[in-house]
Amino acid sequence: MKSSPAPFVRLLSNDPLLLQPRRTHPLVWCSAIICLVFCLLVIFLGVTTLIIYLVIRPKYPSFDVPNANLNTIYFDSPENFNGDFTVLANFTNPNRKINVKFDYLDIKLYFVDRLIATRALEPFSQRPEEARLEMIHLISSLVYLPPNPAVELQRQVQSNRVTYNIKGTFRVRAKVGIARFTYWLHTKCQLELTSPPLGVLVAKNCSTKKR
Ligand SMILES: *[C@@H]1O[C@H](CO)[C@@H](O)[C@H](O)[C@H]1NC(C)=O
Numbered sequence: 001m002k003s004s005p006a007p008f009v010r011l012l013s014n015d016p017l018l019l020q021p022r023r024t025h026p027l028v029w030c031s032a033i034i035c036l037v038f039c040l041l042v043i044f045l046g047v048t049t050l051i052i053y054l055v056i057r058p059k060y061p062s063f064d065v066p067n068a069n070l071n072t073i074y075f076d077s078p079e080n081f082n083g084d085f086t087v088l089a090n091f092t093n094p095n096r097k098i099n100v101k102f103d104y105l106d107i108k109l110y111f112v113d114r115l116i117a118t119r120a121l122e123p124f125s126q127r128p129e130e131a132r133l134e135m136i137h138l139i140s141s142l143v144y145l146p147p148n149p150a151v152e153l154q155r156q157v158q159s160n161r162v163t164y165n166i167k168g169t170f171r172v173r174a175k176v177g178i179a180r181f182t183y184w185l186h187t188k189c190q191l192e193l194t195s196p197p198l199g200v201l202v203a204k205n206c207s208t209k210k211r
């Protein structure tokens with residue numbers, strides 16, 4: 001004997017929720033797969049870069065002043081002075097595998113907090129572990145100094161100890177694996193010299209920071 005559908009089955013199939021198609025659209029699958037592959041790729045690249053970074057351990061280039069000469073400090077009037085100062089700079093790339101490029105270099109010379117000379121240097125690249133010596137000629141011509149710093153500079157010249165400050169701003173580019181880095185280095189040096197015309201470097205203090 002054929003039994004007719006049970007009343008509760010008929011009741012369920014009339015439920016509008018169950019009548020809707022339950023298959024996921026192929027387009028949804030497709031985008032989910034693309035998304036998954038993309039996520040895996042991003043994770044893979046990130047992990048690879050991290051491993052390369054940890055193995056190579058990039059270091060920042062260093063800056064030092066091994067020598068300096070104070071050739072001239074000459075007052076035209078009590079507040080206008082001319083100066084001639086030469087600095088030997090030592091740029092070192094301490095990395096064993098990474099080339100770096102200095103593509104912007106700016107050096108400023110200060111007496112106390114007064115800017116007295118400035119100089120831009122030509123960009124250059126450095127091979128791993130290369131040290132580069134660069135003569136930097138800083139000329140002050142008729143630079144105005146307010147009375148206090150002017151008197152202080154004359155006093156230092158008389159006491160045969162002149163303190164100058166150098167600030168360097170450098171933009172460095174480096175490539176590690178597939179990653180490229182660009183960063184700014186800020187160097188500050190305090191230099192103590194004997195008086196011109198044959199002023200020599202007697203003490204120095206250099207520090208370089210990344211920002
Ligand atoms: C330049 O710096 C490097 C690394 O600090 C050092 O090995 C080298 O002797 C320095 N060169 C001079 C001339 O000071």
Ligand SMILES: *[C@@H]1O[C@H](CO)[C@@H](O)[C@H](O)[C@H]1NC(C)=O
Nearest residue numbers: 189190191192202203204205
């Ligand atoms: C070096 O720095 C210290 C403070 O950090 C300072 O007292 C000292 O005079 C500096 N030396 C020279 C030679 O500039």
